[in-house]
Amino acid sequence: MSQVSWWRGAVIYQIYPRSLNDASGDGVGDLRGIINKMDYIASLNVDAIWISPFFKSPMKDFGYDISDYRCVDPMFGTMEDFDELIEQAHSKGIKVVIDQVLSHTSDQHQWFTESRTSKDNDKSDWYVWADPKEDGSAPNNWLAIFGGCAWEWEPRRSQYYLHNFLTSQPDLNFYNPDVRQAVLDNVKFWLDKGVDGFRLDAITFCYHDHLLRDNPAKPADKRQGRGFSEDNPYAYQYHYFNNTRPETVEFIEELRQLIEQYPGVVTLGEVSSEDSLATMAEYTQGTKRLHMAYSFELLTDDFSARYIRETVEALENSIGDGWPCWAIGNHDVKRVATRWGKGEFSDEMGKMLNALLCSLRGSVCSYQGEELGLSEADIPFEQVQDPFGIAFWPMFKGRDGCRTPMPWQANQPSGGFSTQAPWLPVPNEHLNRAVDIQSIDSSSMLSSYQRLLDWRKAHPVLIFGGIKFFDVSDDVLLFEREYQGVRYLVGFNLTANSTTVTNPITASMSPIPQDMLPGAILNNDVIEFAPFGCLYAKY
Missing domain, CATH: 2.60.40.1180 (Golgi alpha-mannosidase II)
Structure with missing residues (x-):
């Protein structure tokens, strides 16, 4: 690929739509809220926005459980709102990247509704179904990230179905060519809408081992949390057979063939595997796979010069002609101000972290609120929304703390996010970092972020070097x-x-x-x- 491709070295601003801005007044952010803040987004000098899922969903996992891939959930607005969002973003020189959750659907998707009814319907082989063992137990020892067995019993088929996440998120059977084509058709729908790229959620989970072999146990000293508590039994296994199967590369190449029909569109894969850096290199190799990938290596608690250097060098030594994308925060992990600040975060540290992220080789994903220095919110159990946090409380309090609404106005209820009580509370400490305060302070983190990104654009060595x-x-x-x-x-x-x-x-x-x-x-x-x-x- 040419170095002039817009995504090489781009800064991509991640928007969690539930929490950016509520235009409808129901306490939940929406597409119209993003449109209303497009001038602010443009002022950040970012190159693109990545919008987390806004598709029709029962919201068991807040949009990552999709029941209709081609419909905007009414909570977020209408398709006309999305069309206007693209138009407004493009008019300001901002590219639009959207999430695609390909490995699984909601259990309320019409495909699964039909598939679960019998073993001989038109969609019977669209999901991963398996017979029980002779004693009636699950087919193997695979575990779900959100806790417990990765298999759920379906009495209408007298079989189990696979779910790597919630029980309400059944895994699609990518060995079925009809499934792959249907998935690609959904991607094409959004390509025809004019999106500039896709962030591919959980892309390593598309395929499973055909033989359903048990995952081997992982020694206690090797157990690492995926941005969450190591008490999660998911960390007790090497996930060789329900993750990162070799067939995934073949599907990625099918996807790239479709993407190539739309010049300028980029693919960004989320990689979570036993050796994520090696998988990033594999998935971005050559010109037939993903354009970029990112992993959780810089989303851990380990904040040291040694660790950051070793992580970057390990990827550089393996990625070849692939292209990395770095992030130090997102909607799945504790905010970096708390995770790396360890109780001693300051504006100076925040400015340095943003500068460090934007000075590594590769592209950048910057999560909303990192330009303000927002800390992790402490959500009491009675207000926790995240099913992950509810299941693992109190050892792991879930992902709500990094998903609280953006504070726009320090002296307004809920920080000016909404006229109603928001879906998650806005912490008082965030009000002191509200946009209206920082935007008039030339020494603030926000002002530093804006000038840093503007300055970076004028220095190609930091983008391409x-x-x-x-x-x-x-x-x-x-x-x-x-x-x-x-x-x-x-x-x-x-x-x-x-x-x-x-x-x-x-x-x-x-x-x-x-x-x-x-x-x-x-x-x-x-x-x-x-x-x-x-x-x-x-x-």
Whole structure:
């Protein structure tokens, strides 16, 4: 692909539509609310928006359980609203990426409603059905991410169906060519609507092992949470047989053939596997698979220069001609201000984190509220909405804390998000970070974010350049970005303390002033970083 492709190095602003802005006054955000905030989105200087699901759904998993892929849920508005949203975004130079949840549907989708009735109907083989063992138990030991067995009994068929998430999210049978074609037809519907790309949810879950072999146990010291509590028994297995099957690559290539008929459209895969970095490399290899992929490697609690460097280098060493996309927050994990701030978050740290994210090689997904420095909200159990949190409370409180409504006006009820009580409460501490306060403060995180993204657009080396790390300190990330003979030394102090490191570059250097970020000083052969300081120097 040419380097002029819009998505290479793009900053994609993730919108969780339930929580951006409520225009209808029912306490839930909607498409009209996004349209009404399009000027704000444009002011951020992002290249695209990614909108989480707004399709018709019973909302058991808040839109990731789709009952009609070609219909806007009335909660979010109408298809006419979506058409206007695309028009408004495009008029401001903003691309529109939407979620596609391909591996599973809602149990209220008409396909499943028919499939579950018998073993011989037209849709009988559209989902993953299996007979019980001789003792009546589930076909194998596979577990669901949201807790418990991944199989649910259906008495009308005297069989189990597979669900890798909620019981109300049955998995489609991608071995059936009719299923694959129906899925691709749904994607084509939105391509014809004029969308610019798709974020592919849970793409590694499309296929299952035909033989239904048991997953092997994972030793206790190898159990890692997927952005959630390690007490989840899902972490007790290697998910070799219900995730990342080799056939998935074949489907991705089928999908890419369709996408290629619509120039400029991008695919971004969400990757969660036993070796996510290797899977990212595999899924983005060459020009016949995904354009980009991202994983949960920087969505963990591990915040250190060593870990970030090792993660980036591991991907760089394996991805070849593939293209990465990095994120430090999204709608599924604790907000980065809390997760990495560990109770000591400050505006300076927030500015540094946004600058770090936007300085890595690859594209960027920036989650709504990260430009404001929003922290994880503490939702009491009686107000928890997320079924994941309800099931695992109190060890894991779910994903509601990162999904609370955007605070627009500090002195308005619910932060100006809605005229009614919102679906999740707006924390008082978020009101101090409301848009109306930060937008008039030139030193705020919001102002820094806007200037950073505008400045980044003028520096192609940060968008397209290669990356090479230097050994300096446990507290400092220091790397080179190089593009067409232009080299930048880029550095970040990850601590709240001033620190000094040796400058590994002997060539003459020209620091690039950064009034929107905590700084650093080049002093002969050393670099003096302010707390959470950032360095950009050309040489």
